[in-house]
Amino acid sequence: MDHLIPDVDAVDRQPELLAIRKSLIGLDRSEIAAALVETGIDEKAARMRARQLFHWLYYRGASKFEDMSSISKEMRGWLPEKFTAERPEITSLQESTDGTRKWLVKFPDGQEVESVHIPEEDRGALCVSSQVGCTLTCSFCHTGTMKLVRNLTAGEIISQMLVARDTINEWPSPKGERMISNIVMMGMGEPLLNYDNVAKALKIIMDGEGISLSKRRITLSTSGVVPKIRQCGEELGVNLAISLHAVNNDVRDILVPINKRYPIKELLQACKEYPGSNNARRITFEYVMLDGINDSPADARELVRLLKDIPAKVNLIPFNPWPGTQYQCSSNNAMHRFAKIVNDAGYSSPIRVPRGRDIMAACGQLKSASKKAPASVRHKENAASASL
Numbered sequence: 001m002d003h004l005i006p007d008v009d010a011v012d013r014q015p016e017l018l019a020i021r022k023s024l025i026g027l028d029r030s031e032i033a034a035a036l037v038e039t040g041i042d043e044k045a046a047r048m049r050a051r052q053l054f055h056w057l058y059y060r061g062a063s064k065f066e067d068m069s070s071i072s073k074e075m076r077g078w079l080p081e082k083f084t085a086e087r088p089e090i091t092s093l094q095e096s097t098d099g100t101r102k103w104l105v106k107f108p109d110g111q112e113v114e115s116v117h118i119p120e121e122d123r124g125a126l127c128v129s130s131q132v133g134c135t136l137t138c139s140f141c142h143t144g145t146m147k148l149v150r151n152l153t154a155g156e157i158i159s160q161m162l163v164a165r166d167t168i169n170e171w172p173s174p175k176g177e178r179m180i181s182n183i184v185m186m187g188m189g190e191p192l193l194n195y196d197n198v199a200k201a202l203k204i205i206m207d208g209e210g211i212s213l214s215k216r217r218i219t220l221s222t223s224g225v226v227p228k229i230r231q232c233g234e235e236l237g238v239n240l241a242i243s244l245h246a247v248n249n250d251v252r253d254i255l256v257p258i259n260k261r262y263p264i265k266e267l268l269q270a271c272k273e274y275p276g277s278n279n280a281r282r283i284t285f286e287y288v289m290l291d292g293i294n295d296s297p298a299d300a301r302e303l304v305r306l307l308k309d310i311p312a313k314v315n316l317i318p319f320n321p322w323p324g325t326q327y328q329c330s331s332n333n334a335m336h337r338f339a340k341i342v343n344d345a346g347y348s349s350p351i352r353v354p355r356g357r358d359i360m361a362a363c364g365q366l367k368s369a370s371k372k373a374p375a376s377v378r379h380k381e382n383a384a385s386a387s388l
């Protein structure tokens, strides 16, 4: 049922039909072909049409079959009766004075997620959500205060990219510079707890005949779902980011409770073995700076010790307090002292400058305004910049 979307207009026009159309967004070529075969087309023709549809959907960004001019007129006539390529509804689109954009998109079942675009001069990173809510309860994270509603389908994950490209007007897929040059799986949810859908979506996004984004331009951020880390490296080969945030298990158990299941030692071992990481493709360690919790010089020295033998870079993230949080951001002095120790040990460790503060100030409240379901991008806004 993942891809079945009710055709509301058709229902309004002809209530007796109650038409249900299958969304093609999120299907790869073989699945599109299989869907066409189900309509009665023979397999060879279906494979050829599937290639054409894939091109229109993911290279040209068409959302209407009538625009797909290389497909026969007759077929364009009946495709909308059975299929759709429509986008989710944009419930809200905010743009910061610095160009950062934040979308809240609503899926047909009413569930909503956020995605954020952080532009640079000639490129930009899109931060994409993988779940509605999150099962993990990281104590510094506002999203951690809401329950998991459900996983997103592959189509819903890709749709966030399509919506952003529609808004930025980046069709067909540019060969050279792009304003959505990078993707970070760092929005709502833990991507490795929705691995199959995330993997399917990323494979479609990487496909050279469609959106064609290199694996080197995709970063997947995990709080440490150790058993899936190797699989992610072997199957997808994307860049890895780890939400580390603490250097000993006592503190990390509180900040990132999945640590109780997969403690720091196991997590770092998985990082050491991550396929494809090397000095040119370092693993990013995200570290939110919390006053008096994880920001001492001793913590910095321990971080350096832990990262030994891992091709790593560190992303220091000033904590952005939210109502009700027990934490405060580290002082500037503490952050710079920490950064210097890590940097002197040979690891890049920038303190990220927040982007889009004017709209990020409402971050979480955007979604909670429509439904009590805050979505945090406090860390992702920084990490997205770091991935560029």
Ligand code: SF4
Binding pocket: 134, 135, 136, 137, 138, 141, 142, 143, 144, 145, 187, 188, 189, 190, 223, 243, 376
């Ligand atoms: S930091 Fe990530 S994994 Fe942890 S609660 Fe927030 S969204 Fe979930």
